[in-house]
Amino acid sequence: MPELDEFSFLPAQAAGLGAAVPAVSRVDLALADGRRLSALRWGAAPPAVTLLHGAGLNAHTWDTTLLHLGVPALALDLPGHGDSSWRDDAAYVGRVLAPDVVRALETWTDRPQVLVGHSLGGLTAAAVAASRPDLVSRLVVVDITPGVDPNAGPAQIRAFFAGPTDWSSREELVQRALSFGLGGSPEAAARGVFLNSRVREDGRVEWKHHFAHLAAAAANAAARTDPAADAGTEPTTPDAVRAVLASTGWDDLAEVGAPVTLVRGERGFVTETDAEELRRRVPGAGVRVLATGHNAQEEDPAALAALIREVVADASA
Template identity: 60%
Template sequence: MAIDSSEFSYLPAQADALGVPLPTVQRLTLPLPDGRSVSALRFGTDAPRITLLHGAGLNAHTWDTTALALGQPLLAIDLAGHGDSAWRDDADYSPRTLAADVVAALDAWTSGPQVLVGQSLGGLTGAAVAAARPDLVAALVVVDITPGIDVSAGPAALREFYAGPTDFASRAELVDKAMALGFGGTRPETERGVFLNTRVRADGRVEWKHHFARLAAAALAAHDPGTAAAPSVLHETGWDDLAAVAAPVTLVRAERGFVSAADAEQFQQRLPDARVVVLDATHNVQETAPRDLAALVASAVTAGI
């Protein structure tokens, strides 16, 4: 039997560990008018009712375990500059810019309003989508981000992780570096994350799929540590976007994440009709509390029936 070395090779073991059936999963690609393309994963064969948007430096596969736990038809979109979606020449990865690609994808691949779930940068992007196109969004779930916090500088370890070369001799070299700096969990988990977030170029060198690593390295080379971890995200428009969302809004605060209790309180004051839910998780809630997050998303789908 041939060994499955595709991007879906990890899914059977993940489904088995969760005790759930393995769904049909396929890669979708949509050409855009400007010559770029947006890519996504489609779980299931029926029309999706859930769309997932990842955070900065991640990709659609960060949602794999949550998607399996949900067991419902859904889309997980690679934001521009991430995963298999094209990089932007202008390096503009602000939420409203990213939202335009998401809207194009939803128009092409969905047939009804979505429970739109966005983590970190994906959460601000989701708010921009819901504000601009309320017909596409049945409910908005914002995961561990508010416009009131700035995560663009990032921790020192993350800056060190992106320092130095932008390409590597092997994925094993990146796994070693990630584990040495305390990223990832077990080695198999780190290997999976590196495999799904890198590509092998024609010259045999390995590079990150996301544009942020290249931009971060350039910022470090220019001795600008304040922007080294990721390009600056324009948060000032976030509150305006959230205020314009007509659909029900839920904020998920990770107890060990970026949103503090004070941040959540500010969110609640600005959006008094929003719901705030606290989960025992790190910033990447979809990876550290996938069952709990899946249950919350499923309840949003049920409420919209």
């Protein structure tokens, strides 16, 4: 797939929806410590919506949702993901990532945002909204609460990312994804792999996100500790990954002054009990349920876009 770039898939996606392809560009921000924060700017006007993806994903996870939504938006690559720099300390937790998101909002937006966050992005968004209420008009959290079990999620996904850290080609990685039952159709899997991987100078292909390397290191450490362990055993969750959910507590959500909406997937990580706990701790929070799993933005982008559009309309009223 060497002839493709990250925007090559948009025309076909837009045509399938009967939508026009908006202006989409990549923007980068140099951070004070030498790291880079990268994002996609959707539309020519200043963004009204900023979106934060989940662990192991990147800004392109929102592509189809944003084609449906049709408003100016900013989709960030969180640190350790996409085209943003990895963290040396592997501290991919909401409160640690929040200052980078604040810097992005200060640089790339000119008004309080409808801040949408999925999974890790949702916990990060809550930390941003709690610490900088002037930057956030509404908070939408997609299929995550601080009460969710940090080991939740399909075992095959963790085993998939705990495999080799580099590959001979993207096609090889697509076949591995399909063999694990991931990625959907071959076309969708090829798009997802292309947008979430890079070719190194030595010609080998690796995931863009740091989590694959953390998961592989944890699996190797577990195998050394337990010689009976094999490749079919679910890898131990690395401390940095476990901390993604554990270290951002309910206090952040409780301190958010903006209206909060939780989007729960029927087959996702957030249970009805989790949702009720959010209602108890965040009076006035709304809860919406979509007929999806954890990745609502990929499973039913039209429904999620419609929900976000309602929130944007409320914020503009």
